[in-house]
Amino acid sequence: MIKKALLISLTIIIIICVFFGLWLYSAVNKDIKEHFTGSCSEIPLDGSAEDIQIDRARGLAYLSIFDRMATAKGNVAEPGTIARLDLNTNPPEVTSALNNGPSLHPHGLSLFTEEKGQRHLFVINHPDDRSTGKDAIEHYVEFTPGVYNHMETYKSPLITRANDMVAVGPQQFYVAQDVDRSSGETLTELIYFDGENFSVVADDIQSGGGINVSADNSTLYIAETNGKAVRVAKRNQIDGSIETIRSINLGTSPDNIDVAEDGSLWIGAHSNVVALAMHFIMGANAPSQILRVDVTAEEPAIEEVYLNAGGQISAGSGGATLGQQLLIGSITAKKVLVCEMEGA
Secondary structure, eight states: OHHHHHHHHHHHHHHHHHHHHHHHHHHHHTTOOOBOSEEEEEEEOSSEEEEEEEETTTTEEEEEEEOHHHHHTTOOOOOBEEEEEETTSSSOEEEEOBSSOSOBOEEEEEEEEOTTSOEEEEEEEOOSSTTTSOOEEEEEEEEETTEEEEEEEEOOTTOSSEEEEEESSSSOEEEEEOOOGGGTOOOEEEEEEOSSOEEEEEEEESOEEEEEEOTTSOEEEEEETTTTEEEEEEEOTTTOOEEEEEEEEOSSEEEEEEEOTTSOEEEEEESOHHHHHHHHHHOOOOOEEEEEEETTSSSOEEEEEEEEOSSSSSSEEEEEEETTEEEEEESSOSEEEEEEETTO
């Protein structure tokens, strides 16, 4: 009888939690006013494209592909890859960008092009078990257009929860880390690698969701997810140290950052983190939001370019541009949106 009573009580609790979750999800999404001036088509993928880097000179996009929802549910996922999306074809063709290299659980990635045209691709690679394994940074070098060979693997005890990265040289890069929420942390570190040594250049990042650098390599843009802001910092190009210039309040939780040809920032954001949590817990849709931030103005102008409740693409993590095209990736959705913007 006691076991039966406990089972009934547990069932009631589960039902209450489910209904509360559904009510909460409905409440946080009821004011979503979807909009986008343009049209989008979707390209199916074998996993989600959490991060996107575009080689604008060649019209190629690189996608960080992995089945992240499977791992979030505690399942074993197949190794991921870096896919190449050829935007010169219609529809865009998806192929592998890697010729060789280690097994990948990829996260953030960064493309660096030397003055003479040699391209380098850097990828955050998580271990099979993040509770016991160590994050790594994989370095690839292009050997034919759009195809890369693995060159090096970098590791450091300083890299504990790598989320995104940006390369500022053929061997130099910054790594943005997110917080371990289970530990009660609220701040995390920004790590710099100078080609030989790793160092901490900031220890007050409010969870680093994304990072990028200006075209002249002088200014870093750091998405502080918990701070709902983008930190703008000048970087010392000799020793890699940084100096914060300002913080741009976004009123939403930023993720990946793309620096467009005109210097503006295109930021994937999570307009409601409660809905995002419900997405992982119950599979409910989570909003996808893309902002454009003009950082050239004295008072940065913020424009919401895209907002969707999650029906078109859920848990959007970033938007990257090529002319009038906007590519939107997701933490979990096994597709990428290729959108044509009107009047861009």
